[in-house]
Amino acid sequence: MxxxxxxxxxxxxxxxxxxxxxxxxxxxxxxxxxxxxxxxxxxxxxxxxxxxxxxxxxxxxxxxxxxxxxxxxxxxxxxxxxxxSGLVFQDPFSSLDPRWTVARSVAEPLRLRHRGMPADEVGRRVAQALRTVGLEPATFLGRYPVDLSGGQAQRVAIARAIVNEPKxxxxxxxxxAIDVAARVQILDAFAAIRDRRPDMxxxxxxxxxxxxxxxxxxxxxxxxxxxxxxxxxxxxxxxxxxxxxxxxxxxxxxxxxxx
Incomplete structure (x- = not known):
């Protein structure tokens, strides 16, 4: 590839x-x-x-x-x-805009690449990306980075990286930049992504x-x-x-x- x-x-x-x-x-x-x-x-x-x-x-x-x-x-x-392609950086809090909700952060790549995409389709893809990394949309969509733990913030960043279904x-x-317990969650998130996208x-x-x-x-x-x-x-x-x-x-x- x-x-x-x-x-x-x-x-x-x-x-x-x-x-x-x-x-x-x-x-x-x-x-x-x-x-x-x-x-x-x-x-x-x-x-x-x-x-x-x-x-x-x-x-x-x-x-x-x-x-x-x-x-x-x-x-x-x-x-x-x-x-x-999609990118996930070392420090999730530096990569997420503190003024944006989780919903807006994860949706941003869709809005940039697919201008005019209907709002309901944007919402569907954002929710799907969050579920893939183990975050319940109803709980996290309206949160801001300050409301997240390190592991949660990194999973939001991963959801943003995969929302456009990159290759x-x-x-x-x-x-x-996260603790051991959160590392297990990140590993689980990547495993779920690879299961869902075996060609990625x-x-x-x-x-x-x-x-x-x-x-x-x-x-x-x-x-x-x-x-x-x-x-x-x-x-x-x-x-x-x-x-x-x-x-x-x-x-x-x-x-x-x-x-």
């Missing part, structure tokens, strides 16, 4: 210029959850933003369903990817293998901007070949609330 090949990326100029990605290649397949893991500064958020066309690579290519995403705003795959969703550290691809950016092992089909390990290892989650966690991956596994936080 989505392919990045030989991606390089640097930030800064002159003596302050720093390269953050080195010849990175990665595929995202239809219907899978791909976890991109690594420590802080490993380049995982930069890589995934490039894959979704939110950052520009210095070298390399990105293609969505075979159409180029790199090459400027007129690249044939760029607009299709924008229309077919690919990027979740960038979606559980790092989910890219999960994380530093926590305790979370990744419960949701990802495949894992890409980044270290200092380079892919050091990638493969099916079970195999990679059971028999890592790279010392850095073994270090991440040793440091993984046990995930309370899951077998």
């Amino acid at each position: 989505l392919r990045g090949a030989h991606i390089d990326k640097s930030f800064g100029r002159g003596a302050a210029r720093r390269q953050v990605l080195f010849d990175v290649s990665v595929d995202v397949r239809e219907g899978e959850c791909l976890a991109v893991i690594g420590g802080s500064g490993s380049g995982k958020s930069t890589l995934t933003r490039i894959l979704l066309g939110l950052e520009t690579a210095d070298a390399g290519t990105v293609a969505y369903r075979g159409a180029a995403v790199t090459g400027g705003r007129r690249a044939p795959g760029r607009q299709a990817l924008r229309r077919g 690919v969703v990027l979740a960038d550290e979606p559980m790092s 691809a989910l890219i999960m950016v994380s530093h926590d293998l305790g979370v990744v092992q419960h949701i990802a089909d495949r894992v890409v390990v980044l270290h200092d901007g380079r892919v050091v290892e990638q493969g099916p989650t079970g195999r990679l966690l059971a028999a890592p070949s790279d010392p850095y991956t073994r270090e991440l596994i040793r440091a993984a936080t046990p995930f309370v609330g899951r077998p």
Whole structure:
């Protein structure tokens, strides 16, 4: 579905210029959850933003369903990817407008992409998205972000990301700002979304293998901007070949609330 090949990326100029990605290649397949893991500064958020066309690579290519995403705003795959993708950020309270109700926040992507959509259809889709992430519309539609817990706010943000039924969703550290109990709810929300949309691809950016092992089909390990290892989650966690991956596994936080 989505392919990045030989991606390089640097930030800064002159003596302050720093390269953050080195010849990175990665595929995202239809219907899978791909976890991109690594420590802080490993380049995982930069890589995934490039894959979704939110950052520009210095070298390399990105293609969505075979159409180029790199090459400027007129690249044939760029607009299709924008229309077919959803984003979930680390801090839900920063991503939700405090002045908007849950109903308005979740409906906003529909109003932007489907101008003129009847109000009853907007309401139906918003309610469906909330139910998918485990929030009862009658209880939450009229609430504001200040009325929500961290886990509830993140599930609202996830509902907003899926309301347009995207083909690919990027979740960038979606559980790092919430407590352990809420993480279980977020995992359940993503599981429900994948059950409902088995063709959707989910890219999960994380530093926590305790979370990744419960949701990802495949894992890409980044270290200092380079892919050091990638493969099916079970195999990679059971028999890592790279010392850095073994270090991440040793440091993984046990995930309370899951077998």
